[in-house]
Amino acid sequence: MSKNTKKDRSPGRAGRQNARRGPTSRSGSGRAAGAKKSKGSSSKPAAAGVDVPDILKGRKQLTADETFTFGCHAGLPCFTRCCADINILLTPLDALRLSRRLGIATGEFIERHTLTPITKSLHLPVLMMKMGDDPGKRCPFVGEDGCSVYEARPWSCRMYPVGMALPPARAGVDPKPVYFLFEDDFCEGRATGQEWTIESWRESQGVREREELESGFQGIVSHPWFIGGRLLDPKRMEMFHMACYDLDTFRRFVFSSSFLERFDVEADLIARLRTDDEALLSFAFRWLRFALFGEPSLSVKSGPIKCGRNP
Template structure:
């Protein structure tokens, strides 16, 4: 069974939170289980997660990857599979958790923001994103004893997930497109995808050194924005990988 299928099976085993329905939850230092969920995690990291965390820590890509990430590849698509490395202690603690809470809270990964919900997304036949939410109710968690009620929409907004889900859904679209092509990325394409999507600072150097823009229909203003803004560079990287791997991209085309 693939990692993708295993994740879907896990979510399917949880109670679904239907649209408009509410759940009671709150997490704060006054709860006895505070920080208990921040360890022994199989925490998958998306390109946007890595961008936000690395930037907030002021680390270059090489140091961040070597210090905090475990890299493998998805069996179906060959894309990078990136996990946050837990500390080598009894609790397998998150490297960013402190007694006072999360030390990178403003830039914490999307999965941490979504909890205690699980979010599953897929494309329908028309290419629209369909999302489902599931309640992840772990035995140790006392947050569900709190009285504050949320819908899934209210929770996502409160946790600042709009940009995370927007970029993550773009990544999901790209992997779905490759999956439907019926072939996985080869080693060269895997290395390009990891560079472009998870090492934005090094990818900018690659763009310059390889004179990438000379072969693409990208305006000078767009080029400057890509060099100056990491999030715009990640947006370009997703388009560029789609073009390189699949041969076509609605948002990016070679010069004629």
């Protein structure tokens, strides 16, 4: 892979794009899609707007029982080569855990370390990891010894060399993920590691334990409301961005506005939301289903409240 070829590790979730190394090339957007090269076309959810057939074109698809060989360690000459010049789309949990690992607020993390691509193909905002300014465009968290934020590494980085794609939302159809392999020419780990199945690889990389929390996000980006190309208005785009990615700002929104005067939230849950980030993220997804799609995922205390549903 040439130095100037950008890789894509986007996730492959329906609703964002449809390929994921998790979120972008390596990334994976959920789960996003398309960059130049592919460490990143990995198993993250893809950003909205990428067609699954395009994502899967030329990729080796894997069934649940099929095995693949892979191993990655500092002894390989290609070590960390896959961590440069790639599009890594971040999931909400990625943004949260990376900001906490770095000891900074979510808003500061977004400002310092991410980009928000704007294209007609995206029906929802996505976050992309900002690469370094050096000629090789290396990930800012990667050094000679490897990843400095390894415990909080994004979904797509965990899943590589496996990618995941989800078909676009269709009424009455529960989308089934399709897994595939990124077969980068530079990667020597494909010939030296142990054998894995999709499930054993996901288990080893700590992906399965994230799924319950991230399922709330998946349910939003692949929501049937988007069937037919419907788009959120700018105000609701901002609501989505805040609730999914800027959790510290969302917490202030809950506790420093009239939010708790308008919505009936259990007292014990309110206490948890003050300090439990993951509980707050799950609650943010509940609120978005109410605010974006008009679903009764939250109860209003009294009087009419606009659900925020687009016309």
